[in-house]
Amino acid sequence: MPPTKRPIVTAATANGIKRNRTLVGSATTGAARSNNGGGGGVGVAIKSEASSSTSDNGELREEFIQLLSSAKYKGRGIANSVLKSHFESRYPELVPIINELTRASRLTMSKLASKAGEAEVYFSLLSVEEATKLQGLDAPTKMVYQVIEASGNKGIWTVDVRVQTNIQQATLTKIFKVRLFISFRSCRSNLSPPARVSSSLHPHRQIFTRAQKKKQLETRRLIKPIKSVTAKTKKLYMLYDLAPAKEITGGPWYSEYEFDHEFIAELRNFILMCVKRMNGGLGVGKGVTLVQIANKMTQANVSRVRLSLDEVQQLLQTLTLDYLVEQRGVTEGGEALFVAAKQVTTMCDFGWWDVLSPDFHFRGIRFEDGVYLSPHEPHHHT
Amino acid sequence: MANSFGGFLHTSPLSNLTSSTSRPPDPHVALSSNCVRDHLGPVVQSVSDALHSRGPSTLSELTSTMRERCMRDWNRERGRLVDGLLLLDGGTAAGSAAAANDNARRPPHTTTTTTTTAMTTKVSMNKARGPESAGFVVDPSRICAALVVLLRHSLVDVSGGGGGDPASPRTRYTYTFLPDRARLLMRHSRYVQHVRDVTTDERASAVVECLLLNGRMTAEDVVRGAWGTIGRRRRMRPRDDDDDDGRDGADDNNHGIDVDTNNDDYDNEGEGNVDDVEMDKALRGIVRAFVKLVEWGYVEAVKPIARNRDLDRGDKNRNDGTNGAGEFEFGMDEDGTIVVEGGTNGGRKRSAYDARESNGEGDERPTKKRAIGLRTDDDEDGGGGGGGSGLEGGDRRHHPRILSLLSSQRGLVPRGSVYRANTSMFHASLRAMAIGRLVSEMYPDEGDGGGGGESDGPRHAGAVVRAALMHAAREEHAPGVEESEEGRHGRMAGLGTFSPPDLVPYLPQDVIGSLRSQIGGIDRNLTALLVRMSKLRHPPVLLEVEEARGHPRGGKFEVCTRQLLRRMRDRIQHRVLSSHHGVVAARVVSVLRTRGHCESDVVAEDAMVPAREAREVLHRLHRDRYVDLFDMHMTKTHNTGTAIFLWDVIPSRLSKTVIDNVGTALLNLRLRRQHEVEVGKDWMDRAKESGATEENFHEGDKRKFHKFCMGLDRLDRACLSLDETLMVLKDF
DSSP states (O other), rough: OOOOOOOOSSTTTTTTTOOOOIIHHHHHHHHHHHOOOHHHHHHHHHHHHHHHHHHHHHHHHHHHHHOOOOOOOOSEEEEEEHHHHHGGGGGHHHHHHHHHHHHHTTTTEEEOOOOSSSSEEEEEEOOOHHHHHTOOHHHHHHEEEEEHTTGGGEEHHHHHHHHHHHHHHHHHHHHHHOOOHHHHHHHHSSHHHHHHHHHHOOOOOHHHHHHHTTTTTTTTTTTOOOOSSTTTOEEEEETTTTTOOOOHHHHEETTTEEEEEHHHHHEEEEEEHHHHHHHHSGGTTTTHHHHHHHHHHHHHHHOSOOOOOOHHHHHHHHHHTTSEEEHHHHHHHTTTEEEEOOOOOOOOOOOGGGGGSSGGGGGGGOOTTEEEEEOOOOOOOO | OOOTTTTTOOTTTOOOSSSTTTTOOOOOHHHHHHHHHHHOOOOHHHHHHHHHOSSBBBHHHHHHHHHHHHHHHOOOHHHHHHHGGGGTTTTTHHHHHHHHHHHHHHHHOOOOOEEEOSEEEEEEEEOOOGGGGGGOOOOHHHHHHEEEEEEEHOEEEEEEETTTTTTTTTEEEEEEEOHHHGGGGGGGHHHHHHHHHOOOOHHHHHHHHHHHHSSSEEHHHHHHHHHHHHHHHHHOOGGGGGGGTTTTTTOOOTTTTOOOOOTTGHHHHHHOOOOHHHOOOOOOOHHHHHHHHHTTEEEEEEEBBBBBBHHTTTTTGGGGGSSSTBOOOOEOOOTEEEEOOTTTTTTTOHHHHHHHHIIIIIOOOOOOHTTOOOOOOOHHHSSOOOGGGGGOOOOOOHHHHHHHHHHTTTSSOOOTOOEOOOOOHHHHHHHHHHHHHHHHHHHHGGOOOOTTTOOOOTTTTTHHHHHHHHHHHHHHOOOOOOOHHHHHHHHHTTTTTOOHHGGGGGSOOHHHHHHHEEEEEEHHHHHEEEHEEEOBBBTTTEEEEESSSOOOOSSSEEEHHHHHHHHHHHHHHHHHHHHHHHHHHHHHHHHHHHHHHHHHHHHHHTTSOOOOHHHHHHHHHHHTSEEEEEEEEEEEEETTTTEEEEEEEOHHHHHHHHHHHHHHHHHHHHHHHHHHHHHHHHHHHHTTTTTOOOOGGOOHHHHHHHHHHHHHHHHHEEEEEEEHIIIIIIII
C-alpha cells in the first residue's frame, strides 16, 4: 500500500489556531514584567494572577494530554475541530501548550482529510521515548521523519520523499545522512565564540554531537535505508524499529536480495516426495492435507526459516500449476486432499518449436536420435 | 518476389501466402491448400484456392477469377489465326506443324496444345501464364473437372438451385470450399489404421482406404475396389507376414467391440490367380466388412452426384434422397459459356458430346472424371466399372457375384446408393479411445496403481467410459435401417445418455468376465460401478442423470465429455507452452488463468519466480499472443509512467494461438518433407534402381540414402504427432 501523502504542518499557527496575543501574550508580558522588577503590591497581585493562570494552564495541559492519550485518538490523532468543540472558550489557551509540546517533540501535527472530505489539522501525541528521539530535530527533518513514518513497513523511495516534502535533494541528503566534514564546517560557522573556544578543546566531539542532534536521522537510528527485491537500485527509507514488509524483502524466498532458486527447488522436491510417500500411509491413499505437509516439513527441518502455512501453500500451488500435484477430494473438515498427479498421455509429443521460425526450411535438422537432415540452400533469384 | 525455395513450388497462383516462406495469415487454410495439392494435384489446389479466396461462387464466377489470375497477355490477332486453323481442311497437318514450330521456339509453359476429336483437329493456344503443374489453368473444362473432384471428395458444399429443374440453364448453383474438410485429407492413414484397430479386420480397412481414396462410391464399386486394394497389399507384402494378416491381437485388442474374427479367407484374397471359390469367399468377407462399417456408422450414405445422362432420362428416383438431387455436373463450351450438359430443354446450349450422344456415340463419351485421371484400383487392374470411373449410382455392369452378395443386403444398402467415409464417426470413435485412455490413466485399476501406490480409482473406469462414448457415437452416426421420425427425435433427445445394459456390447471381454464373475451378475455390478464412478469429482467422469436405485434399466448416466476434454486440452496447452517457452511460462499462464487480471508482481509471487523473470516471460508470451496486456491509463495524456499494466489470459485466444501454432508447425513440416522429397527425387530413383543396374550400386550412396530416409521418417512421425494434437484441439 503506498504511503499516504500527509502535508506536514510546521507550526501550530499555520492552520486553525491563531494565537490570541491580547490575552495570553499580555499575561505573559505582565508576568515577565513582574519578574523583571516592579511594584510590590501590584507585583504580588500580578504574581498571584500569574500563578493561578499557571495552575490553570497545568490543568489544561493535563486535560489536553489525557485527551490525546485516549485510545480514541491514538492513531490518527485529534482533529482541530474536535479540540475546538471540546475546549470551547479555553481553546485559545491551548496555544502555548501546543507550542511547548511541539518544542519538546511530544506533539506532531499533520494535515489530513476529515470525514467531511476537507483538509484538517490533526494533533497526535508522541510518547516520551519517541519525543526524546526526535528532540533537537529541526522542522524539515521532522517533516522528513513523518513522511517516512507514514510509509510504514514498506518504506519510501527518496524521490518520493523529495516530492512530498518539497525539500531540495542536497538538503534531503544532509537530513538523511550528513557527512562529517560538512557537519564540521557548518557547525563551526554557527557556533558562538565561547563555544568555539570550548570546541577547540574537543572539536570533533562537540561538532559531531551537534550534527547528530540536528540532522542525521540515519546516524541517530531513527530511520534506516533498505532495498527492495523488486527494484534493487532504488533506495528506500523506513523507520529504524520497523521490520520491512514481505513485499520489500521478498520473504523467505530471497536471500541477500537474490531469488533463491535452489532453496525453492529443494522445498518443492520435498513436498512432492511428501505427497507421494505420505499418501500411502495417511488416509489410505486418499491424499495429504496442507497441514500434514507443513508439519512434515517442520519435523524434517528442511528450512532454516520457519515457513508459514501460507508459504507452504504457495509452494504447493506451484506444484499444482505444473500438473505435478492435483487435488483429489476434501476431508470431512473441508481441507483439500492432494495426491501426486497421474502421468497422462497428453497426445502432444512434439516439442520442437523451431519449426515456427521463418528460416526453418533452410536449417539443418538434428533429431533426438542423431538423425540429421542437411539444410537447403536458399535461392534468391526472382 | 524472390522465391527462396528455388524450384520448389507449393502454392497456387491464387494462394493466400504472399511469399514462399512467409508465415501464413491463417495456417489452417494454408494447410488445407497444401493437403489438396498433395492429394489431388496443383490444378485442384488452384480451384480450391480460388473458391476460398472468392467465397461462395458460381461456376462462371469461379472461371472468370481463375482466368483473371492465371491467363497471360496474348496477341489477339494471333489467337484469331490459331482459332482459324480449326476451320481449314487438312487442318491436322497444318495445325500440328504450327504447334510444333511454336513449341520449339517458346518456353514449355506456353506451348500450343493440339486437341484431336473424332470430327477434326482443333488447335488451341495455351493462354495460361504458367504450366499446369504450377496450378495455372484457364481451360474451363479443366476447372470444371477440378470442381467435380472437389465435389466427389466432399470438399465443396453446393447450395442454391432453388428446387427448380436442375437441368435448366437458369438454375444457378453456388459452391463453397470447406477448408476444414480438406485438412482431413492428411488424416486418411489414421482413419484406415483406426478401423483396423477397431474391427481387427483387414478387409474393413481396405474398404475405408478405397472410399477415402475415391471420395464417394457405390457399394458395388467399394467391394470391387477393396478387393483390388487387398490384392495389392498382398502383393506388396513379404510372404512371411501373410499368416499374420488381420489377426494381430484379435482377441485382446478389439476395444470392446464384438467383431467377426473369421478371417480364414485372407490368404486367398486379391486379384491374382484365384479360383471361383476363393474369390467368392473373399468377396463375401468384403461385403460383410462393408455392411458392418455401414451399420457401425464408419461409412455413410450420401447423395450421389447426378450424371448428365440421368438428368436427360428424367430419372424418377433422382429426388428420392439417394440419387443426388442438387448435385450434378456442368459443362462449358469452347467460348467459356457455361451450360448444363446433357439437358434437353429448348434454348439451352448443348455440348458436342451431347450431340454425338444423340447420334448413338454416347458410350464413347469421356466423362470429366475420367479426364482428370482419378486413381483407382480398377484402372490398374483393368477391370471395368470401378469407382474411379465416376459412375455413381449408375448402371455399369458389375461382377455378378458382387451384385448377388449385395442383393441380400438391399435393406441396408439400396441399389445405386453412394457411400463415403464418415469422418465425424471416425472422430467420435477416436475421441472415445482418447478419453477412455485418459480416464484409465487418471483412475487406474486397483491392481496397477500409480507410482504412489494409490488405488483410489474404480476398476475398469477407462473401459466403461470408452464403451459409453462408443455407444453414443453409434447412436449418433449409425441409425437403424428403418427409423420413424418419432424414433429419430427420441434418439436425438437421449443422445449421450445410456443405461448399463447399453454398454455391454461395447465392453471388452475381460471386463465383462470380471463383472459377471462377481456376486450379483453383470447388470448389478455394472450399475454399482457406474454409480461409484459418478461419485468421482476430481475430475468428474460420469453424471447420474436418473437415479439407479429403483430404475428399471439400472439408472441413466452421461459421460462428462466436456470436462474431460477440457482437462485433456489444458494438459496439451500446458505441454505446448512448457516445451515452447519453458516451465515457468506454462506456470505463469496457469496463474493468469486462475487469477484473471494481474500485475506482473502478483504473477511473479504466485509463480514463485523473480519479478524480472516474470516480466520477461510475460512479454515473451505477449509477443507470441499467448497472454494479453491491458494497460489502464490514469491520466488523460496516457502517461505510461502512471499507467497500470494488467496481464490476462483469454482462454479462447490462448486456445486459438496454440491451435494456430500447431497448424503452422504442421504446415512447415509438411513443406519441408515435400521439399526434401523433391530435392532428393533423383537420389531416390537411383536408390530404387540400385538392384537393377550395376552403376547405381554404391555403399556410400546406400548409406546416405538410408540416412535421408530416416530423416523423412522422423519428419513423418513429427507430422503424425502434430496432427494428433490438432485433432484433439480442433476436431474432437
